[in-house]
């Protein structure tokens with residue numbers, strides 16, 4: 001199995017081994033390699049302790065040294081290198097309270113969440129798989145390492161991670177895992193909103209998002225999510241009907257999610273879930289425009305005002321809701337192509353011109369005139385040409401024309 005990211009990481013394993021430490025590639029990289037999925041980052045587990053790792057490599061960052069993790073930058077790539085550890089208690093469910101370094105890889109693998117994430121690979125490509133993760137990959141089954149309820153007690157984020165892996169990998173949870181999700185669903189109240197948001201964002205981006213959401217509902221986890229406990233089960237069920245694959249950004253997926261739940265106070269939801277200001281604005285904008293343009297058709301001015309990128313996003317959202325066909329999108333694209341201007345900056349006149357022509361002092365009236373001119377140009381009632389616009393402005397002014 002040749003893979004460039006793994007080959008590059010093997011150079012780091014080699015340097016650790018040369019210094020007489022054990023070193024393995026672990027976690028998501030091995031899982032994705034076996035599933036033939038893209039590898040984003042490679043995590044390494046080693047018998048070397050953090051200070052030993054730091055002395056071996058030139059560029060290191062002690063990002064999680066208290067948990068035994070050092071980021072090693074090697075050949076322009078960053079690796080999380082973590083000392084073999086076993087942990088039991090998770091303080092505030094964010095980080096393990098008692099990190100104990102251990103000498104064996106097997107003990108390190110025993111602390112991991114799911115069997116598919118508990119496979120290690122050495123530099124020769126030999127897999128160390130004490131929990132039969134490969135067999136679970138074959139069967140497409142998500143199973144915990146050891147007792148699921150204990151794994152969830154240690155870190156309730158794993159409850160959401162389970163649904164996220166179902167959404168990303170199209171796996172099914174085994175009976176014990178599903179039962180433990182149900183039994184421990186209330187534990188997710190202890191998680192920080194930021195962690196929940198991150199995990200749910202990954203879930204919604206999964207190819208089988210609806211399957212992951214379905215699992216959250218079937219196990220009662222969904223209504224434990226922040227601000228979702230008062231939703232009616234019928235309304236909740238709408239979220240699984242959405243085809244999130246039609247969406248092409250996190251903002252679109254979140255907009256689809258919130259629209260399907262018919263959340264009344266979207267702003268309060270976005271604030272409580274700690275969306276960044278940028279994402280908050282984008283999601284709110286999409287929700288607002290989606291509601292308008294499922295009732296109204298596109299015209300040139302609407303396309304101009306919303307912007308073609310957002311028009312496309314709204315049309316994707318409509319598809320996610322199984323609404324209307326390609327027609328509306330094609331109309332909007334045609335309007336966009338014919339638009340005489342695509343932004344106010346392209347107008348051939350500005351505020352100074354208006355002041356001169358009308359002999360007036362600056363004030364809010366300038367903005368009002370610019371909007372009128374812009375609308376007339378976009379709607380094709382006026383040519384974007386200084387002389388034409390001047391004539392139009394003067395004649396409107398003379399007639400004291402109200403707009």
Ligand SMILES: Nc1ccn([C@@H]2O[C@H](COP(=O)(O)OP(=O)(O)OP(=O)(O)O)[C@@H](O)[C@H]2O)c(=O)n1
Nearest residue numbers: 027028029043111112113114117118155157158
């Ligand atoms: N709550 C958690 C988080 C992580 N892990 C272990 O740490 C590894 C790395 O975690 P992380 O990078 O968060 O996730 P990945 O499984 O690598 O998946 P992805 O990178 O796709 O998020 C996991 O594979 C798993 O073995 C765990 O046991 N419990």
